[in-house]
Amino acid sequence: MKFFFRKLTPFFVSICILFSMIVVIPFTGFAEEAAPVESVAAASPVEDGGEIPSLAEESTPSPSASEPATEPSPSGSQGENSSPAPLAEIIEIARSDGEKAAVLIDAYENTEEFEAGVRDILSLYYTENLDAQRKAFEASLQGKAIDIVNAFHAAAQERSSAEELDYIPGEVLVVYNNNVTEEQASEAVAESDGHYLETVDTPSEESVGIVEISLEHTVSEAIEQYEANPNIKYAQPNYLYSALETLPESISYDTSYSYPDDPYASSSDQWYLSKISVPEAWELLSSTPHTQITVAVLDTGVDVFHQDLQVNLDKNLCVDSTSDSLSPITSDGGSHGTHVTGIIGATANNGIGIAGISGGAGNDVVNVMTIDVFTEDKASTASVVRGINYAIDQGARVINLSLGYTTLNESNYDYTLKNTIDAAVSGNTVVVCAAGNDGSSAYSYPSDFDSCISVISTTNYTSASSNCRSSFSNYGNAKDISAPGSSILSTVPTGRYTSGYPSGYGVLSGTSMAAPVVSAVTAMMLSADPSLTVDEIKDILYRTATDLYTTGYDVQTGWGNVNALGAMIAVVGLPAPEDLSAAQTSNVGIALKWNAVPNASGYYVYRSSSLNGEYAYLGQSSSPTYLDTSATFGATYYYKVAAHHSKAGVTSDLSESAGIAFKWLSYPSTPEGFVQRLYEIILSRQPDTSGKAYWVTRLNSQLETGASASYNFLFSKEFSNKNFSDSDFLDILYRAMMNREADTSGKNYWQSFLDKGASRKYVFANFVNSSEFKQVCSSHNISVGSYRSDEARDRNIDVTAFVNRLYKLGLTRSSDVSGLNHWTNELLAGRKGGISVAYDFFFSQELIKQNISNEEFVDRLYLTMMNRTADPNGKTFWSTQLKNGNSRKTIFMNFANSPEFKTICRSYGISL
Secondary structure (H helix, E strand, C coil): CCCCCCCCCHHHHHHHHHHHCCCCCCCCCCCCCCCCCCCCCCCCCCHHHCCCCCHHHCCCCCCCCCCCCCCCCCCCCCCCCCCCCCHHHHHHHHCCCHHHHHHHHHCCCCHHHHHHHHHHHHHHHHHHCCHHHHHHHHHHCCHHHHHHHHHHHHHHHHHHCHHHCCEEEEEEEEEECCCCCHHHHHHHHHCCCCEEEEEECCCCCCEEEEEECCCCCCHHHHHHHHHCCCCEEEEEEEEEEEECCECCCCCCCCCCCCCCCCCCCCCCCCHHHHHCCHHHHHHHHHCCCCCCEEEEEEECECCCCCHHHCCCECHHHCEECCCCCCCECCCECCCHHHHHHHHHHCCCCCCCCCCCCCCCCCCCCEEEEEEECEECCEEEHHHHHHHHHHHHHCCCCEEEECEEEEECCCCCCCHHHHHHHHHHHHCCCEEEEECCCCCCCCEEECCCCCCCEEEEEECCCCCCCCCCECCCCCCCCCCCEEEECCCEEEECCCCCCCCCCCCCEEEEECHHHHHHHHHHHHHHHHHHCCCCCHHHHHHHHHHHCECCCCCCCECCCECCECCHHHHHHHHHCCCCCCCCEEECCCCCCEEEECCCCCCCCEEEEEEECCCCCCCEEEEEECCCEEEECCCCCCCEEEEEEEEEECCCCEECCCCCCEEEECCCCCCCCCHHHHHHHHHHHHCCCCCCHHHHHHHHHHHHCCCCCHHHHHHHHHCCHHHHCCCCCHHHHHHHHHHHHHCCCCCHHHHHHHHHHHHHCCCHHHHHHHHHCCHHHHHHHHHCCCCCCCCCCCCHHHCCHHHHHHHHHHHHHHCCCCCCHHHHHHHHHHHHCCCCCHHHHHHHHHCCHHHHHHCCCHHHHHHHHHHHHHCCCCCHHHHHHHHHHHHCCCCHHHHHHHHHCCHHHHHHHHHCCCCC
16 A cells, blocks of 8 residues: 655745744754753843843834844743743744843743744754854753753754764655555654655555654654654664675686677686686577566666667666656766676677676677666665666566665664565565675675575685685675676776776676676576576576585575576576487497587486386486496396486486397407406406506416406406495306306305305305306416415305304494404414304403493393394393393303303304
8 A cells, every 4th residue: 555745845835834933944964063962051130120022012023133123031021911922033033143042932931832942943053054043042041951952962963974874864764554544644744743755666565755854853763753653664764875896806817718709708808707607608598599688777877878788778767766756867976887787788799898698698688777776875775665666667577786784783674675675576576686895794785685685796716615705795694695796897987997998898896796797697597487486596596506615505605606507507408318329349338328418417327128118217427428337148228318417406308218139249269358358347348458468468478367367357456446246246257257147046155155254255266266267268268277365264164154143243233354354263273262252242342332231232142142032031031130230241151151052153163
């Protein structure tokens, strides 16, 4: 609900003065340094006790206080039938004689009339800057007016400190409750001696007005008075915002990308384009259907005649919002607005100057409107709110606010502007704000409002892990994302420049420069998909940003540096890979290849056993190739591939399928063929030239045998790093050493040895001794050789199995190699028996540190020493023994001497 008030005309003000005899003249400034008055002097006594006739006896007032027709009594007495002088006459005298005015007003015995008169006279003095008369008036005034005088002094002091304040003194913004009538609103303002100046249109449902407050009140006092009125929702200062640019910094350059024909759109000048992958984003957008997006820049104005702003800047929409007339603008009050506008929308490919981030795709992406919200170097809440409302009325989807103020008080923020921005965002307009240039984590508004995108400034950094944030940039938990803002080249009004560049181009630094970078990327996103919501845009910008300092969000740079390409990929998506093929050139596996997808960061590979079956995820590749080494000989496979971009969180549709039957390919019956099979089957790759020559030479010279060569491949660091499971290891052994796939029973047999604790070397030794391996070696014309494991655990697998079960049941973990070898060796050497080894496990530091309960201790004894779970009666008995003071060692020995444990030891071939 909104309503509108007429401005008070001079004629209307004159009528009010005539009838109320109260002078109301607009405030023109205050130059006096005002201080609170501690006392007001009493009127001097009248000499000789004579009576002085009242001014009321004259038919007309004297032309000046120095030439009165009669003199009033200093005490205000007019004789027995006299009355105090009329207020209008006192006010007229006050203009030239403050002392006499004080004497006359002191004659008012009615407190209400006296205070009203004092206020009117002080209002006159402060309005017309009659400082000498004011001081004389205050010095002669009775002490009962001291509170009023001090109030006027405090208000004047605030008005004289305007340059130091972050709000406009002498006025407030008043927001009315819903359903308040125009009459009620007028009364609410008048009750506090305020004057309604104008209505401020806003996209929110609030009715906002600018009110000139009484000269007696500071802004905070006026707010308190207005908020006490039931028809007023809240009142607040008319805050002031500054443009957020600072001085340039030194920069370094990157020269790896190509650019439009604009001479400064190169890596050494507009370095920020390559830093956030803008050229690649241009290319993607140019091949995508898109529409033009309106972006509003609320700033210091714009040079509408600038040669590089003639295509993407809509001159007809550029207005001044510092008043409700919204008059057209043609110039920039500084350089700031033109600079910000150019970052977003400077014309691309026109052979001059720079390329705007939203202009480089072909000058058909963005329609920029620049709104002047500044009066000199400050923008008021009212101007910004009015500008936002105008921008939304003109269809702006993005609003850039490179302005703000910093405060240490989180609650000291602009409710009217916040509600206006919230309403804009609720209407699906993105609001991007500069984070501030104080180099601190202090609160900065409007950037810290939740609905805004708050942008930190970054440098042309060389390392993403340090020195990324511009030293001047604000940071903190309320900031969202970063963008280049140090030493940014852009347009400035014609006639101005930075050294090294011609008229109309200059370098500025600040979060003011970083914010339009994000605004421009947002415009490109919306151009490709206008249906995007504000929340969707934020999500895409944040998750596609380039991580700085740390992975994910951090207070120094938010979610990281905006990434134009990543954001565009998230919006546009990736095409499915084409021309997928599958081929077998060796026994290593099935080789896949396909055409690379532009901008893809990798590919997902899927496999099925039938053409129309379910395709399960197989693996991923960073290049358009993949080798499937898990294929089984004799089987037929079908593959599909999808492209993905990890930062954008985008995966393409699946490609068309490609199928192939995987067959065993015979190797040449030569040492070269044997080496080839070792590389392909064991290491899953083709041999390198020097490596193959080395092993062939050693086999031909009989420096190596089939067994030793196979051992060196199977127990190489390269093979170990593949971390194959025991099952995979056995499959490879069968293929490499027996020239076939593993049969189920045989594989299970050897798996049982590994499960008991035997080493892979033990199994390998048995494969070396097989007739099938001897046949393989013979067919390749090399000697077989021999091998025997050197590990203690492989000397007697039963003894190893006994130790292995102590780890599993007693310590409840897998065995380690050194432990198995140690305890097996102790048992085989006769230095330990079954009881002593079991004792060492149950009273080891490792088990003691597990701090298990008595019940758990008994459970483990049953499993380990009796090979069964505890029966209820037995568990209760032994637990009670422990509870009654028997030691765990005593209980252990009872289990160790049991028939069940003796049977276990015999079954593993060890003594007690």
